[in-house]
Amino acid sequence: MSSTLIISLPQLPDDLAATSAADLHCDYQYGDQAWHSANLQQLGQLMQAEPATPTQIDVYLSGVNVLASTVTAPRKQHKHLARILPFLCEEQLAQDIDSLHVVAGRIFADNVTVCAISKRLLSQLLALLDECQLAPSRISSEVDLLRTALQPGQSLLWVDQHCCQLVIAQQAVSLAREQLKYALETLQQQAEANLLLCYDPGSAGPEINLAIEDLKARGTTVIEQPLNHPELSCLQQLFQLELASGAAINLLQGPYASKKSTANTINWRPLALAASVLVGLNLVYSLASGIYFSSQADALHQQSEALYRSYFPDDKRIINIKTQTQGHLSRGQGYSNGGFLHMLHNFIGPWGEYRNQLTLKSLRFNQQRDELLMEIESRSIEQLDKLQSSLGERAELLSANEDGNSVRGRIKLQGSQP
Structure with a gap:
C-alpha cells in the first residue's frame, strides 16, 4: 500500500493569520483509500492515529493562490536564473516582487515555466501544517499540475461545476465558473493548434459548443475528455483520469526547502x-x-x-645476506675448503671452453658425499672425454650413451673430502 498523503486545499484567504487549523477545510487521500473531507486539525489527528506515518505528504493549492506562467530567458542566462527570475515575470505579478516566492520549473529551449506565491501566505500555511504535524514534502499548484498533462503546442480548457482552468502556451489562468465567457474569448483569440478540452457534459452549456465549433472550423484539433464525476474537485479528477504526472513545480525550494525525509530519500x-x-x-x-x-x-x-x-x-x-653473499662471490672467497661453491667454481672454469659445444641438462650436488653430478649432452664421446680431462683427476666419466645424433653422458666431480 502506498504511504503518500495527498492534501487538496481550496482557495485560501490572502492572510491565514486569523485562520486556525480547525477552520481550514481540505480534501485528502491516503494510500489507496478514497478521497475524504476534513479540517486540517482533524487530518493531523487522523494521521497520528495511523499505525505508520506517511512517508510523503503532497499539498496542492488552488490556482487562484499561485501564479503559473512562463517567461523567456536566453540559455546563456540560465546559470543566473534564480537571481533574475523575479524580474522576468515582474510584469505578470499583481504584487511587489519582494513579497513573492518565485520558483522555476521545466525549461523548453528559451522558455522557463515558473510559479509564484506570496511569501507570507506560504509561511503561514507551513506554520499551520507544522502545528498539525503534517510537514509537507512538496507544495504545488493544481493548475501547474494541469500544465504537466499537456504536449508541446497544446492548449487546455478545463471546465467543471466549480472552476474554469485555462492553459495556453504554458500560461495558466484559474477562474471562477461564472467567468467561462472570458476564458472562451481568450481561447478563441490565442488557442494553439491542439486543444485538450476537459469538461462536465451536464453543465457545459451552448457557449462551449459554439466556441469549440468555431475553433474546429479554424483548423484547431480538439481532443475531448468528459468529466464523468462533476462532484469531484479538479485535483481529484486529475488523479482519477491519471493526468497528474507529479511533475508540477515544488514550491518548497530555497529558504522553504523541506527538511522532512521522503520515500525517495x-x-x-x-x-x-x-x-x-x-x-x-x-x-x-x-x-x-x-x-x-x-x-x-x-x-x-x-x-x-x-x-x-x-x-x-x-x-x-x-x-645483510644478499650483500655479503655477493661480496664473497665477487672476491672468489668462502669456498676454499670444499663444498658446493668450491666444486661449482672448479667446474665453471673448464666449462667456459666447451659451453658452445656441450649442453648441460642437469646439475645435482650431494652434500653428504661431497660430489657434483652433471648430465651433459654432446655431439661425441670425445668431447665428453676432453671436458672430463679439463676438470682434473677428481672428475670421472660415469657413462656415455648414444641418443640419435647426440651422446648423453654423466660426469661426477668429487670434492676435496677423501
Whole structure:
C-alpha cells in the first residue's frame, strides 16, 4: 500500500493569520483509500492515529493562490536564473516582487515555466501544517499540475461545476465558473493548434459548443475528455483520469526547502552499518595477513641464515645476506675448503671452453658425499672425454650413451673430502 498523503486545499484567504487549523477545510487521500473531507486539525489527528506515518505528504493549492506562467530567458542566462527570475515575470505579478516566492520549473529551449506565491501566505500555511504535524514534502499548484498533462503546442480548457482552468502556451489562468465567457474569448483569440478540452457534459452549456465549433472550423484539433464525476474537485479528477504526472513545480525550494525525509530519500543508516562492517572485516583480514606473512618471513629468514652459514661458516656476523653473499662471490672467497661453491667454481672454469659445444641438462650436488653430478649432452664421446680431462683427476666419466645424433653422458666431480 502506498504511504503518500495527498492534501487538496481550496482557495485560501490572502492572510491565514486569523485562520486556525480547525477552520481550514481540505480534501485528502491516503494510500489507496478514497478521497475524504476534513479540517486540517482533524487530518493531523487522523494521521497520528495511523499505525505508520506517511512517508510523503503532497499539498496542492488552488490556482487562484499561485501564479503559473512562463517567461523567456536566453540559455546563456540560465546559470543566473534564480537571481533574475523575479524580474522576468515582474510584469505578470499583481504584487511587489519582494513579497513573492518565485520558483522555476521545466525549461523548453528559451522558455522557463515558473510559479509564484506570496511569501507570507506560504509561511503561514507551513506554520499551520507544522502545528498539525503534517510537514509537507512538496507544495504545488493544481493548475501547474494541469500544465504537466499537456504536449508541446497544446492548449487546455478545463471546465467543471466549480472552476474554469485555462492553459495556453504554458500560461495558466484559474477562474471562477461564472467567468467561462472570458476564458472562451481568450481561447478563441490565442488557442494553439491542439486543444485538450476537459469538461462536465451536464453543465457545459451552448457557449462551449459554439466556441469549440468555431475553433474546429479554424483548423484547431480538439481532443475531448468528459468529466464523468462533476462532484469531484479538479485535483481529484486529475488523479482519477491519471493526468497528474507529479511533475508540477515544488514550491518548497530555497529558504522553504523541506527538511522532512521522503520515500525517495536514501536511508544512509544501513549503508553506514554495512560500510562499518566491511571496514572491520578488512581490518581483521589485514591484521591476520600481516601476522601470517610476518611469521612466514621470519621462517624464510632463518632458513636463509642457515643456508648462508653452511656455505660461509667463517662469517661470525650476518648483517645483510644478499650483500655479503655477493661480496664473497665477487672476491672468489668462502669456498676454499670444499663444498658446493668450491666444486661449482672448479667446474665453471673448464666449462667456459666447451659451453658452445656441450649442453648441460642437469646439475645435482650431494652434500653428504661431497660430489657434483652433471648430465651433459654432446655431439661425441670425445668431447665428453676432453671436458672430463679439463676438470682434473677428481672428475670421472660415469657413462656415455648414444641418443640419435647426440651422446648423453654423466660426469661426477668429487670434492676435496677423501
